[in-house]
Amino acid sequence: MTGSAVTVGALAAVTAQLVLVVGGAPLLAGLMRQVRARLEGRVGAGVGQPWRDLRKQLGKEAIRPDGSSWVFTAAPRVLLASTLLIAAVAPFLSTVSPLDGVADLFAVVALLLLGTVALAVAGLDTGTAFGGMGASREITVAALAEPTILLAGFALSARVGSSNLAALVEGMLTAPGQVLSPASLLAAVAFAVVVVAETGRLPVDNPATHLELTMIHEAMVLEYAGRDLALVELASALRLTVLLGLGANLFLPWGVATTASPLPLLGAAMLFAVKVVAFGAALAAFEVFMAKWRLFRVPELLAGSFLFGLLAVSASFFLA
Amino acid sequence: MNLIAAGLGVVVAGAAAGAATGALAPARARPLATGLLTTTVGLGGVLAGAAALAGQAWSMTVPGILPLGAATLAVDPLSGAFLLLIGAVTVAAGVYSVGYTGPGGRHATDDDAAAGAAAAPGAEPAGQRAVDAGTGHVEAAASRTAQAVLPLFVATMLLVPAAASVSTLLVLWELMALTSLVLVLAEHRLRRSVRDAGLWYGAMTHAGAVAILLGLVVFAAAAGGESFAALRAGAADLSRGTRSLVFVLIFAGFGSKAGMVPLHVWLPRAHPEAPSHVSALMSAAMVNLGLYGLIRVGFDLLGGGPRWWGLLVLAVGGLSALYGVLQASVATDLKRLLGYSTTENVGLMLIGVGAAGVFAAEGNRALAGLLMAAAVLHAVNHAAFKTLLFLGAGSVLRATGLRDLDRLGGLAARMPITTALVAFGALAAAALPPGNGFVSEWLLLQGLIHSLTGTGPPTVVVAVSMPLAVGVVALTAGLGVATFVKAFGVGFLARPRSAPAAVAVESPPSMRAGMALAAAACLGLALAPVAAAAPLARVLQVMPTVRDGAPLADSGVRLQLVGIAGSMSPLLIAIGLLVGTAATAALARWAGRGLPRRVAPVWGCGGTRLDSRMEYTATSFAEPLTRVFDDVLRPEQDVVVTPYTESRYLIESVRFRHRVPDRLEARLYPPLLGAAARWGRWSRPVANGSVHRYLAYGFVGMLAVLVVVRLSG
């Protein structure tokens, strides 16, 4: 294969990955609602319901609250763009990507935070008490989750000697025994807590609540309507998928293609979908057993996960 | 012709002309004339700095100018980096000062501070008073003294990194402290808190100067010469104890100028109270000279030291970063918030310098070089965004007379350009892509995480301290995001929370130009940090224990580390974000089938009388953080319920006060100040006004000096 053919193949892989993640993210959200409905004895709206919601919202009128500025309109677009960028650079299907080296693990974390910030600023821009409240809570949780996710990343990259995502996945692939190493397991626990906190799942936040006073994420987006709301909802489904996908490939990287040829890519795509669906279903099932915690117990949870992250780093050094 | 000499010549000539103009020009011409001459001084600094970073060297000795000997100046790449930094800040601040000191603004006064006294007293409530330009009221920041001293201040700042002997450095350092003190006090007639801030600043900066003086004098005495060349040559022969004594003294001295915890107390007082272009100069340029001094003496003149020096700097840096950002995240005064954020960023730089010291002592030159480069680059990045933010805060102050975030808001519609520029500065300060702060924090994190995968197995000290440092940097980054979401979201967005904010108007063109210059610097540093690779490599060559080679590869759009597997491309991330945002917007527009976006009243759950008092404020935004960290912050609140005299069951008024004091200041300084006052009282009889006694003291003192000289000689 010539160099240009490799590049074309790799670009095709990136495109396929983007299409898979964007197309699959609402389905994952639908699946998680479906799992929850079944466990509650209900029938559920079907896996495709989020896509139907999105299609309808995209055709509806958008509303900007009086007194808000360009920030309110720009925020959903920046949020979606930052998440799409992560979906493009992360090695979900193949470790050979022309975009590898554009953003490493820390850049990905910062991009996630950028999305959170965009929405929080927009929540403040609405000028409502609920918008400000949601922004304040979301930012508090994000600020406390940041050390955990970076320490988990530290634990993973300390072993490989690089924080580039492809290098992390390849390092795990070449040494499969590492999956069960204490450092890896502790980092996985820390990472799982962060996923729950960052995506606003139980017990940190209740994505299905109608009660504004208990909201975190939903309170920020109360003012969005129509296509703006569609972008926000698509982005939050994408964030969940991207985080679960990162977790799946960083901690259980099997199946990720190490070339850019079509057949391994197809297999990688299927395995990736299976892993993310399994993680999503597990998370949804876990939520059935949980009640939402008091807001001021959430920092305790995050402090606990920080400790796991620190232990993971120590383990990667002392038990190496 | 040597460009450095030319640049420094411009600095000196510009300062002299500026001081003369400031002192002599009529009030109407003063802002423009001194502003432009200050800008010229800055341009001279930029020229000299750029030439030094490009590889030129220059030195000069002027004999007999100082009481103790010759004034020696020399410029190497390390000096050049700081010359460029200070010069660039000066250019932006100089252009900005034309409009800021011009007529037509409102400035905070004590007059109706009493009216706003319900706001947090720790953050001095800034009232507003419209200043009638027509009645000949002279703006405090435009007074003859302030305008004449401004060019002198920036010139002394620019000459400090060029000083090449102990006496030159100390004289310039002292001149810089005095001129900046005069500028801090510029508005002392308007607000009582200015005098307080001036006192703190004066005391702390002189205590710091004494520590530097002692350190360098011990060093010079032991090394047998006071020029930097002599110090460099003699450093190796110093005993271990002397070296460490020198290092600890200069670390405390330069650290107090840099605003590190616990010597930071002057910073959140003095920086907010100074006129805003002076705040920018102090916070973005002057504090960096503390860092310069530390690197110059610690890594260049002393030539590096044992590992515990690095660990000390690392620990103090971590403490400063965390404490600074925590205080910033709960501050409600915009300029005080920025002041604490300076402490935070200095802490991050110190983490880089300290970790570099640790690895330099262990012989890991690749990591030491990377971390030192990260620290220097962060100093440059911090200077760029902090200039922008302080100038932005000044624009807000001038337009509304307010610094209190709880009373601001709604500026996005009234001051659109200022808001957009500050938004970019806040993004950079929050260390988020595509801002420039992210780049240097990324480098810092890369340096720290590769500490465990160096050449050999890491030592236990490294294995324990580096993960903690990563945790500190990460928590600092997270809280920094909260800080700047609050500062920007509450200060500029939503609806105005007070009458002055509602009638704000956009700043004059010169102020916008000053901010735009700073924003352009941020943008350049954010998109093309790769261009800094070669200059940074030259800066590192000054330090003998840090590697001599480029820590960053000049590899086009990608920021590639050398010798360490790590790469990131700020340019491509920015392009990706831009393309993604544009594509998303186009998609949404297409899917919306051209339906217009409707502007509707805010949804108030059916309520129809939502007013700005129901908006979230900075205090309420920070409340969860205050609660989470209340063990550290110890917020104070009291509720006073006043019943009617007729019946204690009927309430006339309820008053709620909440403030977050600087706990370190409240705990650490009163005992020290009390001890100093007691000592003063105790020694009072010694100075009872009798001339005979004073003559006797002089005689005894002289004898003692002669005996010492005789014995030691």
Added chain:
Amino acid sequence: MSVLGKIVRTGRVAEPAPPAPGVGAGRGCDSSPAAPLASSVQLRHVDAGSCNGCELEIASAFGPVYDAERYGLRLVASPRHADALLVTGPVTRNMADPLRATYEATPRPKRVVAVGDCARNCGVFAGGYGVEGAVSDVVPVDVEVPGCPPAPHVLIAALRGLTGR
């Protein structure tokens, strides 16, 4: 683990879905739902002065037995997210303005569902001093659901007319 046991023992409690009523089958519906609303309708509930009888029925319609969610219906917290308002009770004087504000806050295209006899014609409260009028006197109504209170299956049948599922 007792929850797990409960889940396994209980199994599915939702009743089998009755046949779809077809698009626009709600009584009094003067316009068939526009295409964008098909298959997905978010509802914002407004209690304009109800006795809470209708609220109980709405709650049970969205409970496990009737499971209104399977038809693409969902209750949301903000009218900005909603496609239809679910208004109950006669509109009292205090709630007339909030109801108008809610209608105003809902993005177009939007529907209003008047749930229960009180919402349709003030029911037993007709002529009361605190009553402004029926829902249709305040905001335009698209679908009416009769009953005092309407049984969940009646409510769901009307709402399925909106989603067409």
